[in-house]
Amino acid sequence: MDFRRSSASVGPGSVAPGSVAHVPFPTVLASIVGLWVCYFLLTTLRWDIQEIGFAHEMLWRRAAASAAGIAITLGLWVLLRLFDGRPLWSKIAAALLLSAPAAVLIAQANQLAFADMADRYIERLVEQQGYSAHRSESGEILIEVPGIELDGVADEQPDAAAGEPAGRTSSITFNTSSLQGSSWQQLTEVAFGRYFMMLAWCALYLALVTGEKARAAERREGEFRRAAKAAELRSLRYQVNPHFLFNTLNSLSALVLTGKNQAAERMIQTLSTFYRRSLADDPTADVPLREEFAVQKMYLDIEEVRFPHRLRADYHLPAELENFRVPGMILQPLVENSVKHAVANSSDQITITLSAREEYDRLVVTVADNGPGTQGNDGTSSHAGHGIGLANVRERLEARFGDAASLVCGPTEDGYATILRLPIIDQKEDG
Structure with missing residues (x-):
């Protein structure tokens, strides 16, 4: 005998047809924390490989910068989630625009966290290269590069009797401020790197939103299927009672007529x-x-x-x-x-x-x-x-x-x- 095939999909919870599917906050928080934890671990590993030093001083500053990054990225999410129900192009546009100020804020937080370490870091790099460095009266770091021979200067000829060589050496001093660029240039460079970092997280978030919309659609489909099955079951069940009542009333009528x-x-x-x-x-x-x-x-x-x-x-x-x-x-x-x-x-x-x-x-x-x-x-x-x-x-x-x-x-x-x-x-x- 033939049976019609039917199935019922069971989904967790119900979703209103017109509602916007949002990514749960724990999932968003996990993605943001995961991003910045990876940043913290990778930058720490790179620092250790370079063997520059200041490991402990840099560690807590890096942790503070990462915590600020988490807070700023959460703020980016608060604004970005407003576009969850919008078309894809508007979500992409929002991600491109909102990531820029977030990247600037993160770069500023990074500068504040490492401001007192920049000069010490440069001094250590100079020492590792075999040069010397000292501070000027204005507090700027000056790098001296020795070993430059000066010849053909008549008024600075050495005294042969004194045992001085025919040529002498001097040094050239560099101002690290001119090498590093202005603070605005440094901020811009860091901000560009953080901008692409924010775009990467936005891409992950949009993927999560798409997945949540798919799951919401599955839940709605499951609700519709269960509602249809419930209606079918009610219809079939309600067919039983009238049929039974019809036969019973006929029997009851026969009993009454026969006394x-x-x-x-x-x-x-x-x-x-x-x-x-x-x-x-x-x-x-x-x-x-x-x-x-x-x-x-x-x-x-x-x-x-x-x-x-x-x-x-x-x-x-x-x-x-x-x-x-x-x-x-x-x-x-x-x-x-x-x-x-x-x-x-x-x-x-x-x-x-x-x-x-x-x-x-x-x-x-x-x-x-x-x-x-x-x-x-x-x-x-x-x-x-x-x-x-x-x-x-x-x-x-x-x-x-x-x-x-x-x-x-x-x-x-x-x-x-x-x-x-x-x-x-x-x-x-x-x-």
Whole structure:
């Protein structure tokens, strides 16, 4: 027999269709901290490789500069997230424009952190090259480069008698300020490097935004699918009760017309209890198997009033399976088919059996009868009427479980049986 294929996507949480997907703050913070931690580690490693010194002095200054970078990048994110719902071109434009002032601020913070180390760093570099350096009266660092020979200067000829060489050496002094450039030039150079660093983070952030939008779309799709499945389950479930009520009222009418008032009163009371219990639950919810058996017992009790000598019910539900969950009223059309096609068409006593067992990690529920029946192997009935029968059960199983559930029905040696194989859902796990 053919089954329609259906699936339900389950997504965490719900997203309003018109809402803007934002990257969670912990993710943003992790990306920013990760960026600056990498910067801190790489610059520290480069400094150690160069063996310039000042390791401890530079370490805490570098940490302070990195902390300032984290704070400024967070400020960049606060502005950039305003464009999360905008088109891609506007996000790119915002990243290009907003990264520039952020880079300048980071460069300024870097200068402040290392301001008192710049001169000491230059002095150390000069010493490593074998030159000498001293400060002028204005506080500028002057570098002396020795070993320059001066020849052909008449008024500075050495005294041979004094043992001086024919030529003499002097030195050229460089002002480090002229070599380093102005503070504005230094700031601009650092800012350009930080600008590309900010652009790299913006690219990462835009990728995170795109990923979050994709996940939000998946969650919305999951919500729509679940809503559609819930509507389908409600529709199918609501088909069961009117059908059952129609048949029961016909039976009740027959009892009243034949003067069986006590039996009619008992049927009305049982019918009231049946509907109070079956309608109290969410039509899309699963119920424990023991409750499903109890509801079917009430239905068969009603039918026993109609067929007092022809209907007998038998129930086999192991205690360990009582909490396994099944769709509510899923057995109702199957039990009703047995009453309609076996009990109503026979003058002998017919036994309808409801049983359950566990088989290969699946729940197997069987509704069987020992009557002659008029159902065919395809599960359809040759009787005309308003029955929805096995088609309803089949559609509900597909809507609830997809390919994970199956329904098999057909004649047996003793009569007719319908077998449901369902995934095991324990009440404790489901709750």
